[in-house]
Amino acid sequence: MPASWILLIIIALSVIGYFIAKQRALASGGGDRRVLHSLPKYYGTNAALAAAAPALLILGIWMILQPVVIDSIISSNLPEAVQADRGERSLAMADVQRIADGLDTAVSRGAMTADEAVDIRVGASNVRERLAEVGVALGSEVDANTLQMAQEYRALTSTGNIWRAIAVLVVALGGLAIAYMMTHKDFRARNSVERAILSLLIAAACVAILTTVGIVFSLIFNTHDFFSRYPAEDFFFGTRWEPSFSGRGGASDLGFLPLIWGTLFISLIALLVAVPLGLFSAIYLSEYASKPVRSIVKPLLEMLAGIPTIVYGLFALLTVGPLLLDVFGRDGVLGVNWMSGGTAAMTAGLVMGIMLIPFVSSLSDDIINAVPQAMRDGSFGLGATQSETLRQVILPAALPGIVGAILLAASRAIGETMIVVLGAGAAASLSLNPFEAMTTVTAKIVSQLTGDGEFNSPETLVAFALGMTLFVITLALNIVALWIVRRYREQYE
Structure with a gap:
């Protein structure tokens, strides 16, 4: 039955x-x-x-x-x-x-x-x-x-x-x-x-x-099975990522550094986009926007969080990448050769930053609104303007919570996959040029486990080592963020 x-x-x-x-x-x-x-x-x-x-x-x-x-x-x-x-x-x-x-x-x-x-x-x-x-x-x-x-x-x-x-x-x-x-x-x-x-x-x-x-x-x-087949020092300190499924590990370079560099580099670009836009949006919505405007703008802003990441990836591949190439490519507006293809770290970083805006904005808005009204009234009573109150009272009081929100957004950026797969390319590179193709840990996990690979070779088992390392990194970021947020809450409750 x-x-x-x-x-x-x-x-x-x-x-x-x-x-x-x-x-x-x-x-x-x-x-x-x-x-x-x-x-x-x-x-x-x-x-x-x-x-x-x-x-x-x-x-x-x-x-x-x-x-x-x-x-x-x-x-x-x-x-x-x-x-x-x-x-x-x-x-x-x-x-x-x-x-x-x-x-x-x-x-x-x-x-x-x-x-x-x-x-x-x-x-x-x-x-x-x-x-x-x-x-x-x-x-x-x-x-x-x-x-x-x-x-x-x-x-x-x-x-x-x-x-x-x-x-x-x-x-x-x-x-x-x-x-x-x-x-x-x-x-x-x-x-x-x-x-x-x-x-x-x-x-x-x-x-x-x-x-x-x-x-x-x-x-x-x-992960233990992987390290029993592949040296740990070559994985953690290797600077080349060149897996060869025919070599059974002997002809493969499985260095972790190019992947974590691409992950952190793209995440940094995303945060440089998301943090200012998200924080400024939160300040406007919590301190300056009227109730009718806030009731419309805040839900519209949070709708960005409900868009599937595959849609963001397609947006990066079909719109943002070609647009950047038209500006920074050899035949582009600036006439420079900074960008040779539409897939680059900058492409994925910009689109990922747009995706992270509601994370930063929504959390920061809640944190700013949690600052006691008495602190605002006291500042106004001493003759401070609204902008002075914001700079000298509200933001310093909300800073621990805002930092926690930024760290939570960073952990979300580090774990993103589809935007990177479609927008950043597949090259494992240690370059500092944001207009070059790069890849991340999550993208390589997908590529190593896609196809008919057998789970008895380092080239396939490396995906679990990558996942374990990424898990530890994001867990550490989440712990730090939660610790900061809790400390902030205890300060004003």
């Missing part, structure tokens, strides 16, 4: 449980809700939660663990040489899963029966041709061992799905039955519901923490 069907059944049982538990509670009180310990809705909610929460928990855990267990069982049939190499093992299991999915598709579309999917053999009936009949394409030839493992994978998955449906539905029905029997006028349903809601809130809070921990450990393990 598909997981979606199980989910719909659980929802139906929860709805049914809500109404029958509510009616049972009212019936136990003789129809008088005043004799009930809790409101009738709490009795219904308690039954709905009893039916849904444990069942959904088991369903989620089962869906996570089942593929892991089946993968472990099936991969034990692989040759020892393939099992020893994690990359080869991953590719082999991907082939097995693709063929198993193809068999399921063929059965569901009626191209073959379930018995044929189990009995089909290489040679007796060509697997590729049979699956091609239902539009399933295989990227490689199918050998007898891979087909057998795919059939075993499909069988284990089918069996696991059956037991999953049985276990989840039994738990849902059991929880509903227990909640129904516990429902009577003296049952403290409200307390039970509040405890359950508290547990759900704690679980929701833990999801973010566990997700972060999972991401970090994933990066750590793959």
